[in-house]
Amino acid sequence: MIEPGRAFGMLGDEGRFGVYVHWPFCAAKCPYCDFNSHVRRGIDQKPYARALATEIAHMATLAPGRTVGSIFFGGGTPSLMEPQTVSAVLEAIAARWPVADDVEVTLEANPTSVEAGRFRAYREAGVNRVSLGVQALRDDVLKFLGRLHDRAEALAALKVARSTFERVSFDMIYARPGQAEAEWREELDEACSFAGEHLSLYQLTIEPETPFAALHARGRLVVPEDDAARGLYDVTLETTAARGLPAYEISNHARPGAECRHNLVYWRGGEWAGVGPGAHGRLNLDMGRSAVSTIRSPEAWRAAVEAHGHGIEDRTPLTPAEVADEFLVMGLRLIDGVDADRYRALAGKPFNPGRIADLVGYGLLEELPGHRLRATPAGFAVLNAVVANLAA
Numbered sequence: 001m002i003e004p005g006r007a008f009g010m011l012g013d014e015g016r017f018g019v020y021v022h023w024p025f026c027a028a029k030c031p032y033c034d035f036n037s038h039v040r041r042g043i044d045q046k047p048y049a050r051a052l053a054t055e056i057a058h059m060a061t062l063a064p065g066r067t068v069g070s071i072f073f074g075g076g077t078p079s080l081m082e083p084q085t086v087s088a089v090l091e092a093i094a095a096r097w098p099v100a101d102d103v104e105v106t107l108e109a110n111p112t113s114v115e116a117g118r119f120r121a122y123r124e125a126g127v128n129r130v131s132l133g134v135q136a137l138r139d140d141v142l143k144f145l146g147r148l149h150d151r152a153e154a155l156a157a158l159k160v161a162r163s164t165f166e167r168v169s170f171d172m173i174y175a176r177p178g179q180a181e182a183e184w185r186e187e188l189d190e191a192c193s194f195a196g197e198h199l200s201l202y203q204l205t206i207e208p209e210t211p212f213a214a215l216h217a218r219g220r221l222v223v224p225e226d227d228a229a230r231g232l233y234d235v236t237l238e239t240t241a242a243r244g245l246p247a248y249e250i251s252n253h254a255r256p257g258a259e260c261r262h263n264l265v266y267w268r269g270g271e272w273a274g275v276g277p278g279a280h281g282r283l284n285l286d287m288g289r290s291a292v293s294t295i296r297s298p299e300a301w302r303a304a305v306e307a308h309g310h311g312i313e314d315r316t317p318l319t320p321a322e323v324a325d326e327f328l329v330m331g332l333r334l335i336d337g338v339d340a341d342r343y344r345a346l347a348g349k350p351f352n353p354g355r356i357a358d359l360v361g362y363g364l365l366e367e368l369p370g371h372r373l374r375a376t377p378a379g380f381a382v383l384n385a386v387v388a389n390l391a392a
Contacts, residue, residue, distance in 0.1 A: 016069035018265040019059075019093055021052065022276030023078040024298050027112065030146040031215075032173075034207035036278030036296050037076045048298075049085045051305040052275055053092035055294070058310035059273040060096035062292075063283045066271070068097045070104040070262035073127075079109035083121030090126045104129055104167075104261045111149035111157035119164040129167040129260075131200070132157055137187050141176060146211075158194055167258065169198035174236065175229045176204050177222055185235050192243035197258035201236050202251050203229060230381045237377060250333045250380050267334050269327045269342075277301040277311065282326075287317045320348055329387050337374025355389055365390075 026037045071093060073086065086107065093099065106129040107122060119130070134154045136142050142150060149157070161168045172191055174184050191199065204223055206216045215221035224232065240246060240253040247253050249267060252260065265272055274281030278296040282289060294311040295301040301311035318326070324347035331338035344350045356373065359365035364379035364386050379386045 016261070016265050016270055017063070017066035017097075018070040018072065018262050018270065018272035019056070019068055019097075020262075020272055020274045020276075020279055020281065021071065021073045021078075021089055022075060022274065022279040022294075023073060023081055024076040024277045025080055026075065026077045027080065027110070028146065028148055031211035032145065032204060032207065034210050035076070038298055040298070045082050045085045047306075048302060049088040051302045051311075052089050054305050055275045055310050056089070056092045056273075057096055058312075059275060059281075059283075062285060063271070063273055066097055068093060068099045068103060070265060071106070072262040073105075073107040075108055077110050077113060078107050079113040079118070081107075083118060083125055086122055086127065087125035106131055106260065106262055108133065109157070109161070110147075111154045114153075114157035114160055116160050116164070119160055123164050128165060129169070130161050130165050131260075132161060132168070132170040134158070134170040134191075135173045136176075137172075137190055144176070145173065155194065162196060167198070168196050169200060169254075169260065170195065171200045171202065173202050173204050175224050175232050177224075179224065179232065181231050181235050184232050185239055188236065188239045189243070192240060192245055195243075195245060197245075198252070198254040198260065199240065199245055200252050201240070203233070233381060234377070246335075248335050250383065267330045269323075269330060285315075285317070289318050289323050291316045291318060320346060324348075325391055328391055332373075332375050332379075332383060332387055332390075335374065337368060337372045340371040340373055351390055352392075355392065359386060359389060 022036065024036050024038050025040050025043060027039065029037060029039055071090065073081070073089075078086075090105065105127045107127045108131045110133045114132070122130075132154070135145055135147055137151055137154065139150050158168070158170065170191075172188070174188070188201070206213050206221075206223060212221055216223070223229075237247055244255055245253040248259050249263070252263070254260070264270075270282075271284050272281050273283060274292065274294065277294060277298045278301075279294050281292040283292055284290075291314070292312060293314045295304055295313045304311040324343055327346055328338060328343060340351055351373070356365065356367070359379070360367060363376055364382065366374055366376055368374060375383055375386055
């Protein structure tokens with residue numbers, strides 16, 4: 001009998017199955033953000049909680065028998081959810097799938113929406129990991145990024161989170177306009193002193209159709225050139241490693257054993273259900289591994305769920321080549337790299353030895369025991385090019 005989650009061979013993160021829950025509402029839209037997030041006032045959460053539970057039930061009919069190893073509330077701003085809403089969603093998941101005893105339940109939060117009482121209620125509902133959108137420890141930078149909190153609120157939120165949850169992470173954004181390496185080293189070193197066990201550190205990128213994109217197009221916002229950004233990335237690796245938070249993925253750093261288990265499902269080619277407006281998932285269905293996505297508009301999604309029992313707008317089987325490419329793109333983001341034998345099984349062909357030799361010779365790739373390949377720090381800086389070369 002084929003174990004659920006491994007039906008198409010070589011595709012589970014050790015059999016783990018995740019559930020991603022998208023809460024699309026925010027108090028304000030950040031100028032750099034291209035996520036599916038919407039500013040709404042006075043939301044009645046009860047209909048959305050019912051719709052999420054309904055869609056969870058539908059996803060469980062598509063992917064029955066899985067054991068849920070991780071649940072992730074992303075957004076948007078999930079910390080705007082009432083604790084009763086979070087509890088209702090977790091109860092709906094537990095009613096449809098077995099849940100592992102050591103399940104990781106992460107909720108993203110903004111410092112402005114952190115209240116000790118609300119966090120205690122999330123903990124009582126079953127959340128055991130929180131990820132805070134701190135983004136910077138300087139008030140001028142927070143204002144530039146369009147954040148509604150200041151440094152003092154961020155540190156207060158971290159204090160509340162660390163006193164409430166066993167596991168806490170927070171995000172920072174670097175490669176900001178005019179940012180110097182010494183400046184980032186100092187800010188990051190301070191961030192590491194507050195971090196505890198996990199940090200997510202992202203380079204500022206200009207996403208299409210955002211306010212920052214319009215400013216960038218008019219020359220009013222200039223991000224660091226490639227060489228400068230590479231220098232800031234090197235500072236990131238050096239500083240976090242020295243503070244006991246080495247990189248385990250291109251943008252994520254953790255003490256050993258504190259890695260985000262839910263995100264590892266993505267990066268290791270696992271299986272997950274995505275529920276809520278604009279959620280994406282990967283499910284191993286009868287027709288093969290499939291990309292599943294839902295309607296982006298919260299109101300249209302909710303109407304579809306109420307009418308049809310789900311808000312799915314696309315369910316596309318992936319070809320073996322697409323599955324192999326996804327495995328490569330995601331897996332090479334990890335410090336432990338990818339299994340060459342697994343790639344061959346997915347793609348139906350091995351890597352080209354000549355291309356591997358070239359990338360190793362350029363210092364962008366290294367070969368590890370057990371037929372594994374991983375990007376070097378230099379390779380991480382040009383990862384898209386490394387992936388394209390290997391997959392060709």
